[in-house]
Amino acid sequence: MKNKIRIGCGAGFSGDRLEPALILAEKGELDYLVLECLAERTIALAQKRKLQDPTKGYDPLLERRIRLLLPALKRNNIRLITNMGAANPIAAANKIIDIARELKINIQVAAVSGDNVLANIDPQQKAMETNAPLNASGNLISANAYMGIDAILPALETGADIIITGRVADPSLFLAPAIHEFGWPLDDFELLGKGTVIGHLLECAGQVTGGYFADPQKKDVPDLAHLGHPFADIFPDGSAIIGKVKGTGGTINLLTAKEQLLYEVTNPYEYYTPDVIADFTTVYLKETGKDSISMSGGSGKAKPLTYKVSVGYQAFYLGEGEISYAGSNALGRAKLAGSIIQERLKDMFPEMKIDYIGSTSVHHTSFGNTAEPYEIRLRIAAKADTAEKAAIIGEEIEALYTNGPAGGGGARTNVKEVIGVISTLIDRKIVEPVITLYQS
Amino acid sequence: MKVKLYDIAHSRAGDKGNTLILSLIPFNEEDFAWLCKEVTAEKVKQHLKDIVTGDVIRYELPNISSLLFVCQQALSGGVTTSLTMDTHGKSLSYALLEMEILR
Structure with a gap:
């Protein structure tokens, strides 16, 4: 078992910059690179594209990102985990294989699907937001379950170089490789809670390294034009150190890490994912050097019996x-x-x-x-x-x-x-x- | 004497459906107790009355010396179908920071 793994996050949303991921892949000494590119509505739009053309429905920037990254990923033996499959992970995997053949790079790709549950939900079922039947809001065009580590772990076990998924919960993209490498038991919810906190800190990429933070003279951040995206060194006990590649722009400090830790958290005692209900109220952050934050603590309890469906x-x-x-x-x-x-x-x-x-x-x-x-x-x-x-x-x-x-x-x-x-x-x-x- | 929250704290806004989530993080951790005393859920609801129509729940996180405000019915029906310019309410962190408290 390794005593440390390093996971980078090279994209925090579908339209994110392209080159920070390349810098991570080239100079970040990564074990894994994650690209998180799927928002709530993105998958519904992707579903529409798939209906118009069955070979589409994956992330519109997939080709450009893969073409850019593939040589460095192969050279440095980095595994890629991404939800750029959107509404069509199978077509996305085929596209990646096409690009790899063209570049004469030998790789294996695992597509993770099964999140499309449009056929399995009852349109009369109540929506959480409106408490009215789903189809009272309008004509339903997509339904995707937020799958978790259960879907990603079998793909990691195949040894595939690239794992391309549809809808999975964002933190699961990071938690799965930690479990895979450290052998964390799937019912050790304290460890799964810690891993989820780490994933949450990383999943918006530049938002923990000084992006979305700057205000001139008040909260200055150097060189946002070349903002570096983050990586985490994750340890078997579920603690981590967040950093970025030397020479890139941005800053990582207690202020940026706290803003990101609380981002989009509706209840810090109970952060629901498909893997665990994580507790953020026991997380401790410490500045451990320039652009370096250590994270310890964090906890969790048993995962929910249901998946959330968008x-x-x-x-x-x-x-x-x-x-x-x-x-x-x-x-x-x-x-x-x-x-x-x-x-x-x-x-x-x-x-x-x-x-x-x-x-x-x-x-x-x-x-x-x-x-x-x-x-x-x-x-x-x-x-x-x-x-x-x-x-x-x-x-x-x-x-x-x-x-x-x-x-x-x-x-x-x-x-x-x-x-x-x-x-x-x-x-x-x-x-x-x-x-x-x-x-x- | 009154001070603007932004003089002592920073914030980031997040969204989930029609719920707005605002962190409030003192620049200096020693100001956490002061913020806990002055920035109550009721005061935030009053300050954001033109924006938030539902309840405001406050969470205290002494582990990172920060507060979190979860504001219901705050995004004009929700991110995907609202007619507002800032559908996610991402700019609303700076609405919270306009609030004034007593020193």
């Missing part, structure tokens, strides 16, 4: 339009424009939002700050049941040029279909992970 549905078409006003009485002219749109469209669009960008658009208030901004951008957004109807919002914004207040400029319009996501639970026994192996 259900995608056809929600509505979003119509949007924006136009700017600047100079004297910019806010007054923007508000006049807003009231014109309101008067013309309120009966047609019961759900419409009017925002004054530069003033109160994202906080819905300015907390008593009364200084009037020099320029304001009016934004109108509304829900419609067809794309044609949604387009009316933009048409009305553009019509403000010649029919509205003085000095409007820079109109932009947008129409897009919105996929909503709600959640439900499914009995674990119904979900069967499937491992499929491919050789280049």
